[in-house]
Amino acid sequence: LFPYTTLFRSSTQTPTPTPVPLALTFWADPSLPDDVRHQVSLPPGGSWVDKRDQATFILVPKANNADGKVLAETVWTYALVAPFLTVQDGVDSIDLQTTLSGKVQEGAGLPVPNLLVREGDTTALFQMLGVSPSATDSASMLQSVPGDYFQQESYPEDPAWAIVPFDQLTPTWKVLSVDGVSPLDIPYTPETYALQQTYQLQLNDTVTQPLDENLKVQLAGALPAPNRDQAQLTSLVMTGVTAMTRDTAFAMYTEGVTYPATEIGGVLSSADLTHISNEVSFFEDCPIPNPDYAGFIFCSDPAYMELLKAVGADIIELTGNHNNDVRALYKVDSVPYTLDLYRKNGMQWYAGGTDLASAQAPLLIENKGNKLAFIGCNSYGPDMAWARENSSGAAPCGDFVWLMDSIRDLKAQGYLPIVTFQYQEDYYRTATSSAKHDFRMVADSGAVIVNGSQSHVSKVMEFYGGALVTYGLGNLFFDQPGYYITYPSIIQRHFFYNNKHISTQLITIVVEETAKPRLMTDIERQAFLEELFTESEALRRAQ
Secondary structure: OOOOHHHHOOOOOOOOOOOOOOOOEEEEOOOOOHHHHHOOOOOOOOEEOOOHHHOOEEEEEOOOOOOOOEEEEEEEEEEEEEEOOOOOOEEOHHHHHHHHHOOOOOOOOOOOOEEEEEOOOHHHHHHHHOOOHHHOOOOOOEEEEOOOHHHOOOOOOOOEEEEEEHHHOOOOEEEEEEOOEOOOOOOOOHHHOOOEEEEEEEEOOOOOOOOOHHHHHHHHOOOOOOOOOHHHEEEEEEOOEEOOOHHHHHHHHHHOOOHHHOOOHHHHHOOOEEEEEEOEOEOOOOOOOOOOOOOOOOOEOHHHHHHHHHOOOOEEEOOOOEOOHHHHHHOOOOHHHHHHHHHHOOOEEEOEEOOHHHHHOOEEEEEOOEEEEEEEEEOOOOHHHEOEOOEOEEOEOOOOHHHHHHHHHHHHOOOEEEEEEEOOOOOOOOOOHHHHHHHHHHHHOOOOEEEEOOOOOOOOEEEEOOEEEEOOOOEEEOOOOOOHHHOEEEEEEEEEEOOEEEEEEEEEEEEEOOOEEEEOOHHHHHHHHHHHHHHHHHHHHOO
16 A cells, blocks of 8 residues: 555664774883883874873783784893903802892802992893892892993992993993803803893783784884894904914924814804914925024914914904014015915905005904904014015004004094004013003004003003003913913903994913913913902002
């Protein structure tokens, strides 16, 4: 009866709900270091909230059960440090935990009255080491310092150790290992290091709404880069006297050319860059070495190049006073031949050459973003060792003016000047007044490292004008029978990061059998460093 009734029926459709925008709210765990929190790049419209349950996104220490919720992560690394002239090399993490908890008993904890920590790092360190801040009584030992405290170039005066973010390291502080692991290790094993934490940006458990792909991309770049990046860390080994002649050469002749590298070859070659101060030129007609030779005119067999290759030598210093001995004895200029050998074996050199201009030219090396400039000269002589306008030899220091001008120019170009001398020799650990005057003068010009390469004895060291100044490292591959003081020596391992010198390690060795350096035992090292540091401390306080 009503055929058109359907025309008047109302059509009912369920309206499509409008999506509720995802709240761009962020919450940070209280243990987060201030440096991480302050460097987070929130997406447009993002804001921080005070409570975790109010946040869409949370920034927390890494959790093992967060798979699928992690949007970004970063790693923050710290270092336990002590004033540079500290003998002890490391502690167990239990000692750190004991110190932070304030439950120090005799024989436990750190052997210092104070532990310095930057404002904003304390809670993070408690969390890393598994110590509850509420259960501690360590206020008397923990001292909070301003954020830029560790950027001072002056030597720390307080009898304190400290925990420092890796990117805040400076060479006046010695990095100590924790449980035998240091962030400067080669190779580095972060999974076993106590002072490192991964922080993750996660989607809060209460959020079920899917994320927009564009937002995911923004969040993936929200966290700061890790404060330790192996790709920006350069290691440089620097050594003292090498002279492959006399007893050392005889041992190489009888035991094998690489015999001197038996114990320490791996230590030397492990660095990104390895420096050798080779004082003696190569000569094709160099005679078989005579261990009883009492003279002072030397040459080295070209076969000895295999030793330099075995220790991974990259940089050859030519300040030595024996570089022109071949010309004096055999009337042959062997420097061009020597330089050609270095070139063929991929080694670079500085502070010597076939003429004065090339000898004075700096060696410029860029490694992992760090710009290093090596430059040096010979102050000691003899006159025959010095390069002239058209003849081979070492760069003469003269009045040092040209050297200081070069250092200033290199510094202005963004390079870190590393300066080495062949200076006047003596057999004392202390520095002469003339050495202090000249080395400090060069340090004031802008060098970051100043080394005396002449000394057969390990000598005092100090920080001066922002530079680490070492008046002598001692022998590496060279013999001096009867002079025991010449057998304990130092190898330096320097570290550079973000184009800054951040740390130096002292590797202590003893030369045995007139040719074979080995690492010191713990007892030998402690006795040697106590003596050396006592003299160095006296020098420092007399500045």
